[in-house]
Amino acid sequence: MLVIASLVVSGCAEAQKYTADEMQLRKEIGQLLIVGIRGTEISDTSHIVRDITEYNVGGVILFEYDVPSRSRPRNITSRDQLKKLCADLQRRAGGRLLIGIDQEGGMVSRLKQNYGFPLFPSAKKTAQEGDKSVRETARLTAATLADLNINLDFAPCVDVDINPDCPVIGKLERSFSGDAKRVARCGAIWVEELEKKGVIACLKHFPGHGSSRNDTHLGVADVSDSWMPSELEPYRALIADGNVTMIMTTHVFNAQFDSVYPATLSYKTLTGLLRDSLHYDGVIVTDDMAMGAMTQQYNLEEALTLTLLAGADMLCLSNNGAEYNADIVPQVVDMLFRKVKEGVIPAERIHDSYGRMQRMKKAFNLGD
Numbered sequence: 001m002l003v004i005a006s007l008v009v010s011g012c013a014e015a016q017k018y019t020a021d022e023m024q025l026r027k028e029i030g031q032l033l034i035v036g037i038r039g040t041e042i043s044d045t046s047h048i049v050r051d052i053t054e055y056n057v058g059g060v061i062l063f064e065y066d067v068p069s070r071s072r073p074r075n076i077t078s079r080d081q082l083k084k085l086c087a088d089l090q091r092r093a094g095g096r097l098l099i100g101i102d103q104e105g106g107m108v109s110r111l112k113q114n115y116g117f118p119l120f121p122s123a124k125k126t127a128q129e130g131d132k133s134v135r136e137t138a139r140l141t142a143a144t145l146a147d148l149n150i151n152l153d154f155a156p157c158v159d160v161d162i163n164p165d166c167p168v169i170g171k172l173e174r175s176f177s178g179d180a181k182r183v184a185r186c187g188a189i190w191v192e193e194l195e196k197k198g199v200i201a202c203l204k205h206f207p208g209h210g211s212s213r214n215d216t217h218l219g220v221a222d223v224s225d226s227w228m229p230s231e232l233e234p235y236r237a238l239i240a241d242g243n244v245t246m247i248m249t250t251h252v253f254n255a256q257f258d259s260v261y262p263a264t265l266s267y268k269t270l271t272g273l274l275r276d277s278l279h280y281d282g283v284i285v286t287d288d289m290a291m292g293a294m295t296q297q298y299n300l301e302e303a304l305t306l307t308l309l310a311g312a313d314m315l316c317l318s319n320n321g322a323e324y325n326a327d328i329v330p331q332v333v334d335m336l337f338r339k340v341k342e343g344v345i346p347a348e349r350i351h352d353s354y355g356r357m358q359r360m361k362k363a364f365n366l367g368d
Contacts (some may be wrong), residue, residue, distance in 0.1 A: 028354035029336045030056035036319035051329040052093045059098025064110040068324045079116045086149035105328035107172040122173035134186045138193035145240035146197040150358025156190035158234035159210035168215040180233035205250030216251040216293035224255035239280050246283045267342045270311035285314040313353035
């Protein structure tokens with residue numbers, strides 16, 4: 001009871017500091033954040049409870065491995081444990097929380113066999129075995145996530161396998177194929193099966209990571225001389241069919257679109273190409289802002305400001321990079337609120353993204 005009372009007092013104090021319009025703006029900023037947390041269970045003192053209650057955080061992203069401490073567990077030890085964690089998070093948020101995970105299959109499987117989950121084959125393997133195999137894996141993934149109360153899968157990966165030696169796509173068998181039409185077909189199957197179970201599908205990594213020679217987790221990946229127009233085709237086809245709810249950016253640098261900024265921070269790429277040319281009006285989520293391609297060139301304030309101005313709607317703060325910051329949500333809300341008040345970020349930019357987030361959540365029964 002003391003914890004609940006302190007949250008109420010804190011909330012009242014917060015309200016006294018801001019006007020009604022300012023409180024709404026801060027609420028909208030909070031909804032644009034999806035944050036990583038530590039722990040296999042939550043309690044009244046967990047910082048995510050504060051983030052949900054006081055800062056209206058939009059979602060959480062779950063991991064199996066904790067990178068800062070180089071240890072396990074992070075969030076997952078068993079099916080029953082994970083299901084309870086997700087239910088507890090959702091209860092705290094009144095049923096409005098995005099709970100996301102990277103569950104592609106193969107090497108990118110947070111749900112591993114040693115935790116009691118089935119084997120999920122890689123995208124490449126399923127595609128080689130035919131549409132039936134792709135559908136069976138997508139269906140199994142969807143059913144598993146829905147049973148766990150996970151409502152967002154950062155999958156399918158629709159990168160085209162331009163460079164089979166790409167250390168983060170081709171070598172990990174994350175791409176369905178080197179044939180863009182085949183990638184689009186497999187991606188469509190995944191989207192269909194996930195959304196049948198009420199799980200939001202997120203295409204990644206726009207505008208294409210499959211031709212890179214480097215890993216954006218570790219640093220800069222320049223695809224200016226290797227990127228191929230076919231890498232846009234899965235997005236073009238799926239957007240035209242009306243089958244896309246969310247798209248994730250990539251941090252690759254591609255001078256074919258922008259000679260200054262990597263894709264995640266590029267207005268020419270996110271607004272000029274994705275919004276205006278491909279006519280996409282769904283949610284754009286950034287890849288993890290803690291990855292080396294971001295942190296080695298930009299501080300967090302600069303990167304978040306640039307990506308919002310570029311057209312991103314949801315900011316991925318994994319808390320699973322070089323360090324863990326339990327206060328990243330209040331710090332980012334304060335930071336972006338200040339940027340709006342200073343006129344650096346137009347308030348309308350926040351309102352637009354908040355509106356997209358709420359339309360998406362309402363479509364999946366997660367809205368206010």
